[in-house]
Structures are given as structure tokens and as C-alpha cells.
Amino acid sequence: MAETAVNNGVNVQALLDARKALADAPQAAKFKWRASCKWENGTHSKSTVKGFHGLGEEQSHKTEFSFDADHPEIFAAEDQGITPIEYILVGLASCLTAGVASVAQNRGIQLKSVEANLEGAMDIQGILGMDSEVRNGYDDIKVTFNIDADASPEDIEALVAQSQKRSAVYDIVTNPTNVTVEVNAV
Amino acid sequence: MAETAVNNGVNVQALLDARKALADAPQAAKFKWRASCKWENGTHSKSTVKGFHGLGEEQSHKTEFSFDADHPEIFAAEDQGITPIEYILVGLASCLTAGVASVAQNRGIQLKSVEANLEGAMDIQGILGMDSEVRNGYDDIKVTFNIDADASPEDIEALVAQSQKRSAVYDIVTNPTNVTVEVNAV
Numbered sequence: 001m002a003e004t005a006v007n008n009g010v011n012v013q014a015l016l017d018a019r020k021a022l023a024d025a026p027q028a029a030k031f032k033w034r035a036s037c038k039w040e041n042g043t044h045s046k047s048t049v050k051g052f053h054g055l056g057e058e059q060s061h062k063t064e065f066s067f068d069a070d071h072p073e074i075f076a077a078e079d080q081g082i083t084p085i086e087y088i089l090v091g092l093a094s095c096l097t098a099g100v101a102s103v104a105q106n107r108g109i110q111l112k113s114v115e116a117n118l119e120g121a122m123d124i125q126g127i128l129g130m131d132s133e134v135r136n137g138y139d140d141i142k143v144t145f146n147i148d149a150d151a152s153p154e155d156i157e158a159l160v161a162q163s164q165k166r167s168a169v170y171d172i173v174t175n176p177t178n179v180t181v182e183v184n185a186v
Numbered sequence: 187m188a189e190t191a192v193n194n195g196v197n198v199q200a201l202l203d204a205r206k207a208l209a210d211a212p213q214a215a216k217f218k219w220r221a222s223c224k225w226e227n228g229t230h231s232k233s234t235v236k237g238f239h240g241l242g243e244e245q246s247h248k249t250e251f252s253f254d255a256d257h258p259e260i261f262a263a264e265d266q267g268i269t270p271i272e273y274i275l276v277g278l279a280s281c282l283t284a285g286v287a288s289v290a291q292n293r294g295i296q297l298k299s300v301e302a303n304l305e306g307a308m309d310i311q312g313i314l315g316m317d318s319e320v321r322n323g324y325d326d327i328k329v330t331f332n333i334d335a336d337a338s339p340e341d342i343e344a345l346v347a348q349s350q351k352r353s354a355v356y357d358i359v360t361n362p363t364n365v366t367v368e369v370n371a372v
Contacts, residue, residue, distance in 0.1 A: 009229075011228075019316055043287060065268045079248045084276075089233075091270045111225065113224075144370065167270075173363050176360055183331045185338075186332045
């Protein structure tokens, strides 16, 4: 079997086993992901991510991860981190890339390198409240993948297509998601 | 003027001046934000963010920022970073928080502390391809703000409402955005 030699570092068997186990216990498939954000000063904030809920119980990352966000100096800010909307590109890029690796493993395709370059176009007249016809977010996001793999160009394109089809972040960006906001004055 | 004493670290005057300048040069308001992602192994990738385009020319963050993404150990991965969909929560949290600080400054409200806790609910039957009725992304995101400020609870609520109204990431999450994907086999 040619697939035996392929190793992209994804344990596809474990994922297939998980799918089987979850079919009998769909409640365990309900996850809750969390982030906590503290305002530092100006537009600078620090978010931390550690715990989440899934497989019917509380879970945790191995360590707490911390992320600074800020605005750049051209917005009269201190640039102590990337902007919030750049985090969306990081999420989209990494989600599609992890998907490419997983699908390639499942299809027995050895990857050599995968690089994704993302560019999101945004007219800041929206967030500055200058023109109500201009949206606040991205008008358009362009993703360019450069992939080196033991496969035909068509099979490589199909990897990306399948990754898009199963990507959580691609779904969030391309479709509307409900957000509820609660405010406590403390 | 009571506002003189208020300092949330946001240079609102610079933003108002920018708005004025951009009114005469709307082309300068067109920004392009970028991220570049390299696959490491398995579901682990590393994204970098440095350059962007705006105010009619190439711009750059003070330093290059780098972000690991991975899946947790319960997905048979190595947990070398947060998951891609957690980056969406980081982006949303930091965007709304920066907005609260900016709006508070503009309204002359002194902030003492701002904390946002986010929780995104997701049924992983979607990404595992178990049930086509289940979406891949979040079903729902809940944001809880705890804000201590020199203002009435109503004025504090109004800060958050205005931040939502002008937030780039809130827009991206709650509304659909077009994503174009190009694949080069190298």
C-alpha cells in the first residue's frame, strides 16, 4: 500500500476513530472555545487562551497562550501587536493549511511544503465612520497557496478545495455567525 | 472641560485629523492587510505578519509578529499553538476592546478596567464531515464585557454598542465576506 510511506504528521486514524466514537455520542462533539481579553492601554490589549470544553468535559491546552493586539503607529498607536483584523488572516491561513495537511494524509499524498499568502482588502472609511456605504470589515480576502507535493496539480487543487469545504474559519469568514454581547458595569 | 483629564491612551485627535485628511484623499483609506503561513508538520503551522499597505504606500509593523497554530492533544495533535478558530475569538475580543477604549476617549469617559470573556460554541461533527446539517464554524459566539469606568451603566453599555457598530472583526464574523483561493503547484 503506497499510503503507508506517506507521513504528513497527521494522525488520520485517530480522527477516523474519533468520528466513529462521536457517532455514538454526538453530545461529546459539542465544543466551546474560549478567549479572555484584558485592555492594557489605548488600543493595546492582551488576550489569553487556555481552557476549552469538549468530549463532555473541561479541557486545556498544554500551556496558556497570550496575544497582544494593537493598532500601528500610523493610527497614532504604539504597535505593540498586530491589529485585530490581521488575527482573522492568521486564523484563516492556519485553518486552511491544517486542512490541507489532514486531507493530504487521508488521501495518501506526501506534502513537501505548503505556504499560504493572504491579503485582505479593507477601506478604513468604514471603521472611521466616514461613509455608511463602506463596510467595517474586509471587502475581499485573497488566499494564494504554493504547494509542493507528490501529486498532480489537479490533485493538489483538490486538496485545497476539500480543506475549504471542511474549514471552520473559512465558514466563519464566508458566512454570518451570531454574536451576543453582554455588558456588566463593575 | 472635563474631557481634558480623561486619558485612555487613545489619540482621538489624530484619528479625527486622519478622517479629515482621508475625506480629501479617499484612495489613501484603502488598506491591504497581510499574513503569510508556512506549514510545519501535521496540523502545526507558523504565520507571520509584518507588512501592510495603506495611506497610499507600503507600511510595516515595528517588528515581525509570529503565530503558531495547531490542534490540541485530544485531536491527536501536538498542541504547539492555539487552534485556528480560537484566533477568531482573539481578533473579535481585541477589536471590540480597542473600540471601547477609542469610543470612551472620544466621549470623555475614563476607563479603569475592561475585560472581555468570549465563548464560541461549535459542534465538531461539522469539520469531521459527520453531518452535513452541522456547520463547520461557530454556531454562536457569546461576548461578556466587565467594564469599570467613570460612567453610568447605560453609558458603559453605549460604549460597547458603538464599538460593535464600528468594529471590523465584528462585521467580518457577523456578515459574509468573499474569499478567493488560488492554488499554485510548485
